[in-house]
Amino acid sequence: MAWYVGRRLLQMVPVFLGATLLIYAMVFALPGDPIQALGGDRGLNEAVAAQLRAEYNLDKPFFVQYLLYLKGILTLDFGTTFSGREVIDVMGEVFPVTFQLSIMALTFEAVLGITVGLIAGLRKGKLFDATALLVSLVVIAVPIFVIGFVLQFVVGVKLQWLPVTVGGDVTFRTLLMPAIVLGAVSFAYVLRLTRTSVAENLTADFVRTATAKGLSRSRVVNVHVLRNSLIPVVTYLGADLGALMAGAIVTEGIFNIPGVGNTLYRAIQQGQAPTVVSLVTVLVVVYIVANLFVDMLYALLDPRIRYA
């Protein structure tokens, strides 16, 4: 196991280097001059622009810029934004917000998806099952921002149960609606995955053996059907955490949440290479770590899996 984790952690190095290089190159290739854009319509005078270019290393060739950036990262210096703030401070501000949002979304989709999926799987072919499948299909088919706007209008404006947008006020209550919107599509997938898995395991030989032992129906379902059915679901949920954090861009836009997505979007528009690269790199690392975590969890749930 230790060998396996070590190997996986080592694999992160080339992934990290590749990801940063790729993102840096893409930001570099963006059309337009970020320094000129800072000046707006009036334009900057040549001397100031040159000074700014030198300050942000923008006057140097691409590879030199990239290497200087890497060197900075090694000393935890992620550079500064054009407004003069340390990128690391910005990250410290936005990541907790997005992280809270993602965890809430994950909890929502896991609890509700597994519960509904389990009931649907146990009642395969019945009305509940058919309804659940139909609802999940609608959720998957409708674009996420449509769900967002509809909820904003109904729950926020008409019923006034929850605030319409978040703004600077990041609390459990304000994030609740965005979390549901963010987790909606995954909820549908978790539901369907659980349902199929439960229905399949219900007909497994070992479930029949368990019933023949004289176990009650609830014990057969909880002990023998549910745990086995959760193996693929947990795998999906773990991988989804990374996807949720990155996928928050749209949701954060709709609800005006000061998280990673919003900040990243602005930074890309302004061509702020250090900010973009740093944020995306952290997202990549979160994704890899989440995947490693899932694989370990997988071994925990299924004793047949052994990593070597």
Place this chain on the structure above:
Amino acid sequence: MTQTSSTATGAPLRPNGDTPLLQIRDLEVSFSTSTGLVPAVRGADLTIYPGQTVAIVGESGSGKSTTAHAIIDLLPGTGKVTGGSIMFDGTEITSADKKTIVGLRGSQIGLVPQDPMSNLNPVWKIGFQVKEALKANNVASGAAANARVAELLAEAGLPDAERRAKQYPHEFSGGMRQRALIAIGLAARPKLLIADEPTSALDVTVQRQILDHLQGLTEELGTAVLFITHDLGLAAERAEHLVVMYRGKVVESGPARQILAAPRHPYTQRLVASAPSLASRRIQSAKERGVESSELLATTHGDGVSAKRDDVVVVENLTKVFKLRGSRPGASTAFKAVDDVSFSIKRGTTMALVGESGSGKSTVANVILNLLEPTEGTIYFDGVDLGTLDKRKLFEFRRRVQPIFQNPYGSLDPMYSIFRTIEEPLRTHRIGDKKSREARVRELLDMVALPQSTMRRYPNELSGGQRQRIAIARALALEPEVIVCDEAVSALDVLVQAQILTLLNDLQAELGLSYLFITHDLAVVRQIADQVCVMKSGKVVEASTTDEVFDNPREPYTRELLAAIPGADLDVVPAGPEEGLTA
């Protein structure tokens, strides 16, 4: 019919005149499908007295497992009891509520299921799964339950039970898992144990050990056993009373020996006739009988050196080593699957490779088929070293050696029509045009005794036996010289098995084919093979002619294998094989 029903209900009264433990009357079970109700059991009768062992015998689809599952209300899918009654110890099961049934399961009626590989939950420890049975039936709980688990596992014949209880199913072999399942089935000391083909997935020697143990255990505990099997020999050996089921009906029932000696129903007669056992002889093809056998004798006893050209396949000092991935990078261990094996197959004869699972026999087959590279040693096909063949010659070689695999459900592409399946090898080898290929497919279907209209059907519309005939037709399409049959009849019911063996034998006489027949079933070997190699742990332990191996086994391992054949010591001489096979 009157005779049948009177014998069916007439289980002999026990000397002490007990009342029956289980009494099934006119049981009817149906499955609802999109096309309506499909009956699976159509009026079955069965009586079991306390402590008695009764066996239900029948082929797959005969309703034997369905009957057994109806007893504990565990019918799969849409199955429902549609008529009749099941009285267990004074309780009517067909009308009992859920709570009563749950109360009966485990504590009154235990189940030992068929496939030990799929019947234990892979994510829970063995001990946990046994303990559940104790807790559910209020036998023991807490620390007492843990101690009892170890006792039960030890009682089922599992060595080092305390440590084993902490392991997971995947750390157990098939035999050990079946012992764990027996421990679960008997955990709450039920009055009736349903053993549903408990050993059909196991090697023949393991099967014997487990059944011996189960028999001793249930006799000691006074448990009645309902034994379900497709193997007549096994049933006769293990049960005092036999019930023969055919197409959902009980066609015959009575004391085991009486049924074997004087089967009354035509189906039972066929079953007795085609049951492979030690008493059977090598099948002779109908028309070449006599002539062929003297020729065979000449070839098998002919001295091998001068008749070198007659050896179509020669295997010399074959060794195959597999590398297994170790626990850390770079650390791999070698596993010798085949260890210095030599034998040869004479043209027009059958060589059987016999052994338990893991003995390396399938690896040998794969090397001969050139699907695996030998680590050491040489294979000569028709005098040519296989290792020297280039790509073109290898293609040519593939045409002359064809395989037939074990599972006729897995070896045919479900998306291919039967015509396409059989035509594919012809197309691959660019033989003939569209018209001549179609004529050849028709000819091949005739050869394997299937109607030509089968061409337009798909594998899922055919039975197991029909599919295996298709697999044979496909193998024959290229007019090969050697056919490698890897457990080609193991997945089939006895009657179908006998038909396929006869077919293979007739084709051999007609086309001069040579077979390499790989099997774990010695009874089948006796029917088809001229020569036998017995393999154990990758080595050939005994090699001789079939008669020699059966009448005069030299190695203790061979004797062990022979002794393990169910029904071996029952002196029932079956009627001539072809009587059973023409049906």
